[in-house]
Amino acid sequence: MARYELTDFEWKAIKPHLPNKPRGVPRVDDRRVLNGIFWVLRSGAPWGDLPERYGPRTTIYNRFNRWRKAGVWDRLMDAIVKAHDGDVQMIDTSVVRVHQQGATGKKGDRDRCLGRSRGGLTTKIHALVDKKGRPLKLKLTAGQKSDIESAPEMIADLPKDAMLLADKGYDANALRDVATARGAWANIPPKSNRKDPICFSKHLYKARNLVERFFNKIKHYRRIATRYDKTAVNFLAALKLVAVRVWLRDNESTS
Template identity: 40%
Template sequence: MEAERLVLRDDQWAKMAPYCLGKASDPGRSGHDNRLFLEAVLWIARTGSPWRDLPAAFGKWNTIFKRYRDWVKADVFQRLFDAASDDPDMEFAMVDGTIVKVHRHGQGAKGGPQSQAIGRSKGGMTTKIVALTDALGNLVRFVLLPGQRCDIIGVPPLIENLAFAGFMADKAFDTNAIIAELDARGARVVISQHPGRASKRRIDAELYKWRHLIENFFCKLKEFKRIAMRSDKTDQSF
């Protein structure tokens, strides 16, 4: 396995390492090479391959998959994300959404698709990712919705208890409720105006151009093929 095909930088790993399970200081059995395990998970996400096709250099695929599910259930990946994104630039929060198609292998979870943020839209069975990034286009929070749901219902959980000086979004998020919430917070509103809005608000057109950073984020996100096409049955794993 060539080193240049690995994903984690040393500085990222230094932030994540204390939050991994199976460290030598943890009770119980120690995990074998946590960094290599995370690289295995990232390889699956990047290539979109089935777990059975994991290269032998990472170890036994079924052992790694079981370990992955254990970490999912223990919410370890959320802690790793929080550790790696601990210094967001909240001068502006930017929000947008994207649709991902659900592979047939991602369907069939207990409770039906509606319980796993899967719904039928124009693209078939899809999941919607609504994300909030900081002013630099780095992910801060996200929510999953069934593909047919409106993006704006994802906004309240994204901004809850989150401080930011301004809010930037396209016209899909131009609603009275969102703008009233932002005005109440004293946040600067840079939301493209919906053509049907009766009372127009002035926005900074030059500042709005920086919204391309969240578009760039989604482009980078979809380089990970297992995200660009959902193959996981449960929201937890996805």
């Protein structure tokens, strides 16, 4: 098996969630196409540099783009994450640099999730993971957006009696109220300027490093560590495919 390609275990898990009613001429082998997509995501190479063993390069890119528009990648991730353990969840963000290739979109494009800072253009990845560090929800914003701004939406499905772990950047009464309204507990260290006392466990907080490990894993994929995509929707689709693989690799290692 060539580098970066799907294992039999991964392919068996993914296959049932792909469209299975091709129209007209039978389409190019799905597994080969997915292997080509993951080769691009992992290597960071342009789509045009795909090795010939994966088939026509335009076919691979068009399949990725067409199935993104059809919601295939969204449904795939939704199906895979149903097996999550929700009693402990962790939220955090990570900023990625936008390559000059990703900054050349057309004027008038919808929100591209690009922000300008001292280091140039950036995009922020917001992630919610379970207690094994497996992604449950992902969102993109411009790099300069605050971490906590998207947090209420990210934890909207927090289960009753669950514990939410986050760093002190998320220490806000409004976010704690969202967790409390869900019947959950936000175990977040207090900011130095907090006046009212809160309940916080340093021991339980130690598990939060799993969300940081998640970001380390996805950034092994060079097209995630650096954003080359002009559109946020394509970058998010790539991120979700990589997240699915994080799930499957974890499941395969424990099966």
